[in-house]
Amino acid sequence: MASIQPPESGVLDPIDALLSAHGLRRTAAARRVLGWLLAHADTSYTHAQLQTALSGEGPLALDRVTLYRLIDRLTQVGLLLCRVDASRVRRYQAMPASVQAMPHFECQSCHRDSPLDGALTGNADDLERAAQSALSALKALGYQGLSMDFAVRGVCADCATGPVP
Numbered sequence: 001m002a003s004i005q006p007p008e009s010g011v012l013d014p015i016d017a018l019l020s021a022h023g024l025r026r027t028a029a030a031r032r033v034l035g036w037l038l039a040h041a042d043t044s045y046t047h048a049q050l051q052t053a054l055s056g057e058g059p060l061a062l063d064r065v066t067l068y069r070l071i072d073r074l075t076q077v078g079l080l081l082c083r084v085d086a087s088r089v090r091r092y093q094a095m096p097a098s099v100q101a102m103p104h105f106e107c108q109s110c111h112r113d114s115p116l117d118g119a120l121t122g123n124a125d126d127l128e129r130a131a132q133s134a135l136s137a138l139k140a141l142g143y144q145g146l147s148m149d150f151a152v153r154g155v156c157a158d159c160a161t162g163p164v165p
């Protein structure tokens with residue numbers, strides 16, 4: 001059985017660890033973007049929404065070009081999930097598997113992500129256990145940037161029955 005190597009330089013914070021593991025530089029901007037998306041991992045955001053959210057806090061100004069480049073890079077290495085919504089706008093979200101591989105429902109209209117918990121799936125624990133053991137087995141073999149997606153997609157009840165805008 002393969003042993004898992006400890007990180008080279010002691011204990012990293014989880015954001016740094018993710019950036020390093022994906023070969024990215026641990027810049028303040030990268031930490032900020034990834035940290036923010038992981039903290040809001042249940043929702044997907046457009047470039048514009050991210051720009052607004054991230055320019056409002058902290059002393060570091062994050063310019064548009066830097067943000068675009070970072071988002072592209074984070075998406076390329078599999079830390080962010082990019083999808084195109086019904087109005088053909090790209091939306092980004094922290095890759096669910098970098099947090100946990102939980103079955104979830106994605107509403108294509110309001111872009112809310114809801115976990116499908118035991119009440120809905122009955123065997124979510126089994127699914128999650130299977131996902132986690134597959135992920136750790138692959139990690140032990142040296143695979144990187146792993147992600148798994150158990151998504152059910154559609155339109156949520158609120159959107160389906162709500163008033164048409």
Ligand SMILES: [Zn+2]
Nearest residue numbers: 107110156159
């Ligand atoms: Zn909805």
